[in-house]
Amino acid sequence: MAISDVAGPLPFDWRLAARRILRSPVTTIAMIAAGILCGLYYPDFAHAISPVAQLYLNFLKMVVLPYLVSSVIFSITAMVQDPKSVRYLGKVGMAVLVVSFLAVLVSGTLSLILQPGQIENPQSRIELGEFINSQGSVSTDLAFPFQPPPSNGDPSGGHSILLDLVPNNVFNALASGQTIQVLLFCLLFGLAMGKIPQPSSMSLTQALNAVYRACTV
Structure with a gap:
């Protein structure tokens, strides 16, 4: 007689299954998609459960x-x-410096070329700022400035x-x-x-x- 016939099937571990589901990347992607759809089609419900999301954050x-x-x-x-x-520490440190330098170089070059966030029309800036600030904490926690902040001289250069x-x-x-x-x-x-x-x-x-x-x- 086989050992498996005597022992029988192992009991199902709900905790282990739940842990695997919650830690799965598929679950994360599904929750992100559900949040996007909820915000698009059910904004009132999204605002109602925003304290839960803020607590999680x-x-x-x-x-x-x-x-x-x-x-x-x-x-x-x-x-x-x-x-x-x-x-390997020296090689790792050198790799980090090189990758960081390349990332700064690429991002700075793209920012100078594409100039993201530049809005020439003042009325468009005001309308966009009013829209963002009207969304509350669900959209952003930062105030959107209508005018650029004054530049102060940096004494340390x-x-x-x-x-x-x-x-x-x-x-x-x-x-x-x-x-x-x-x-x-x-x-x-x-x-x-x-x-x-x-x-x-x-x-x-x-x-x-x-x-x-x-x-x-």
């Missing part, structure tokens, strides 16, 4: 910074402490871009959501942790790993 924003900090620091520390991956990358207070950068500054701090902190002996950095590494896993549950 707030939950996502809540875990972005902990996920970013823990994952970047933990990954950089593990790479630096691994002798096999140290030789070209050095302001470099100065803005380095946070003078990492906790203030975390609180204000300065992602670039936080990312730079995480990279430098991860490199510094990688140079510390593993017995000294093990507790913090395990804590960061726990935070990362908690954000991805």
Whole structure:
């Protein structure tokens, strides 16, 4: 007699099935399509359920910074402490710089050529601004300016871009959501942790790993 005949069929795990469905890319695409159709054909219903959507977005924003900090620091520390991956750090850093430079070059060139967002007619600007601002938080959380903001002279000149990358207070950068500054701090902190002996950095590494896993549950 076969073992499968004795054991019988395995019970259906509803939790595992629901987790697979919710994490499937097909589910994400289907929900995006449903949201677009709902906004186009049932705008009143979309406005009615907008607090639920805003609550979901707030939950996502809540875990972005902990996920970013823990994952970047933990990954950089593990790479630096691994002798096999140290030789690839220079190549990875160079690849990141090259790709970032190419992305800035392409986007800047296309912006200069296509000039997106340029509206020559002042009346069209006013009508577009009134339409966007009338949609409330469902459409946008930003006010649409009718006139360009006044340009103030930058006393630091070209050095302001470099100065803005380095946070003078990492906790203030975390609180204000300065992602670039936080990312730079995480990279430098991860490199510094990688140079510390593993017995000294093990507790913090395990804590960061726990935070990362908690954000991805």
